[in-house]
Amino acid sequence: xxxxxxxLLFPVDEKGMYILMNNLSSAMDIVDDDVVDxxxxxxxxxxxxxxxxxxxxxxxxYVFETEEYEEKYLNYRFREYEQKIKMSLPVFYLYPTYACNxxxxxxxxxxxxxxxxxxxxxxxxxxFESMDYLQEKSPSKELPYFVIFxxxxxxxxxxxxxxxKKILDESSNRGWKPKIVSNGVELESYVDMxxxxxxxFIQVTVDxxxxxxxxxxxSPKTSGTFTPIIRGIQKAVDNNIKxxxxxxxxxxxxxxxxxxxxxxxxxxxxxxxxxxPYMAPMRDISCMEYRHRLPEHVALHQIYDLYRNYQEMRxxxxxxxVGAEIFRKALETDQLPSPQFKFCGANMTRFCFDLxxxxxxxxxxxxxxxxxxxxxxPTLEIDESALGQWRNRSILHIPECKSCNLALVCGGGCTKxxxxxxxxxxxxxxxxxxxxxxxxxxxxxxxxxERPEGEHHR
Ligand code: SF4
Ligand code: SF4
Numbered sequence: 001x002x003x004x005x006x007x008l009l010f011p012v013d014e015k016g017m018y019i020l021m022n023n024l025s026s027a028m029d030i031v032d033d034d035v036v037d038x039x040x041x042x043x044x045x046x047x048x049x050x051x052x053x054x055x056x057x058x059x060x061x062y063v064f065e066t067e068e069y070e071e072k073y074l075n076y077r078f079r080e081y082e083q084k085i086k087m088s089l090p091v092f093y094l095y096p097t098y099a100c101n102x103x104x105x106x107x108x109x110x111x112x113x114x115x116x117x118x119x120x121x122x123x124x125x126x127x128f129e130s131m132d133y134l135q136e137k138s139p140s141k142e143l144p145y146f147v148i149f150x151x152x153x154x155x156x157x158x159x160x161x162x163x164x165k166k167i168l169d170e171s172s173n174r175g176w177k178p179k180i181v182s183n184g185v186e187l188e189s190y191v192d193m194x195x196x197x198x199x200x201f202i203q204v205t206v207d208x209x210x211x212x213x214x215x216x217x218x219s220p221k222t223s224g225t226f227t228p229i230i231r232g233i234q235k236a237v238d239n240n241i242k243x244x245x246x247x248x249x250x251x252x253x254x255x256x257x258x259x260x261x262x263x264x265x266x267x268x269x270x271x272x273x274x275x276x277p278y279m280a281p282m283r284d285i286s287c288m289e290y291r292h293r294l295p296e297h298v299a300l301h302q303i304y305d306l307y308r309n310y311q312e313m314r315x316x317x318x319x320x321x322v323g324a325e326i327f328r329k330a331l332e333t334d335q336l337p338s339p340q341f342k343f344c345g346a347n348m349t350r351f352c353f354d355l356x357x358x359x360x361x362x363x364x365x366x367x368x369x370x371x372x373x374x375x376x377x378p379t380l381e382i383d384e385s386a387l388g389q390w391r392n393r394s395i396l397h398i399p400e401c402k403s404c405n406l407a408l409v410c411g412g413g414c415t416k417x418x419x420x421x422x423x424x425x426x427x428x429x430x431x432x433x434x435x436x437x438x439x440x441x442x443x444x445x446x447x448x449x450e451r452p453e454g455e456h457h458r
Contacts (some may be wrong), residue, residue: 023062
């Protein structure tokens with residue numbers, strides 16, 4: 001018998017109890033010392049007397065008859081995963097400008113290179129033609145997930161306002177529901193126009209209560225960006241536009257999250273279903289050493305303490321910690337862990353189109369020549385070999401990942417960071433995903449235990 005390579009076992013804060021998880025077979029269970037003892041006996045090749053438990057462990061994919069059988073199952077799940085990606089909706093990001101009206105304390109962009117240039121009409125036309133072509137080619141029958149990104153897409157200028165309107169006209173004519181990622185500073189002046197379109201949602205960033213936010217999200221022109229952003233959010237929801245409020249969390253603002261949560265409640269936003277505040281870890285997606293950045297599991301440990309101690313934290317959702325999502329989904333939606341053979345959309349179906357006519361796959365690589373995978377202006381020309389480097393990156397193609405027990409949670413790490421800080425695109429980029437899982441197992445255990453089905457969570 002063979003113990004699955006992808007079993008993950010987490011001790012919890014109750015003596016002799018554990019959460020056992022396997023992302024290859026999509027299984028998650030609460031188990032005790034006796035079950036762990038059986039797993040250890042299987043690992044050592046010893047005889048197991050408890051036949052019923054062993055049968056259950058085999059049925060759930062924690063134990064296989066042989067290693068070859070697990071390998072076959074792994075390949076089967078990979079083919080299934082690839083097929084699912086092939087059939088999933090295309091994802092398009094459009095960068096109408098790289099210019100931005102903020103100079104955030106943690107921003108790694110070179111602003112001298114980001115002049116106030118907006119995409120011209122010919123290039124915009126070519127971008128939509130290319131998106132139409134790629135959608136047509138996609139086996140998916142779903143409409144694309146379309147994101148208007150930047151730079152800052154909602155800048156206060158006549159030309160930019162017209163361009164955004166044009167983009168919304170084009171996408172609406174195709175039946176797409178755009179999502180806009182903005183810093184929110186000029187949102188208020190855009191709402192009247194935006195409200196005549198069917199938007200998926202607008203995402204803006206609020207990095208803490210007013211003083212902290214203003215210290216981090218800095219405008220060279222106005223004294224504080226907090227107030228205009230809050231006014232913009234309120235006006236947007238008053239006009240029936242869904243808003244996602246992103247909070248970038250690190251050591252500088254983490255302790256202030258309860259205060260920010262109280263502010264949201266005072267605004268009456270808790271009851272407003274159009275508003276979703278959520279926090280995401282400040283990640284190192286550049287080579288910049290940002291001094292307030294916390295390892296993800298350290299931030300999460302502190303955030304779980306805030307959730308335990310401050311009722312008001314309920315209004316801020318926890319999104320973006322890969323290992324934590326698994327437990328949250330199991331609890332809230334009954335979804336079991338599924339294998340992640342790849343890390344992000346750059347390895348799947350995403351294309352990013354910029355104002356210069358270049359195409360990328362990584363959201364944070366747009367504008368960086370060495371990462372471009374083709375052009376769309378004047379005509380669409382994709383460099384299949386450059387694209388393949390991103391699309392074919394999976395844990396099965398990185399030897400260290402294939403033998404790593406965290407692989408099917410991790411997906412091999414960020415491709416950009418592997419290229420810039422690691423040993424190259426074809427190599428792993430490890431993070432603290434194991435520690436994130438351990439922290440999350442301890443936090444979610446009491447909730448999982450109380451679920452009506454008791455011991456097993458299949
Ligand atoms: S490759 Fe890394 S930086 Fe680029 S989109 Fe994916 S996770 Fe983000
Ligand atoms: S990147 Fe590191 S942690 Fe992630 S699967 Fe590969 S070896 Fe494991």
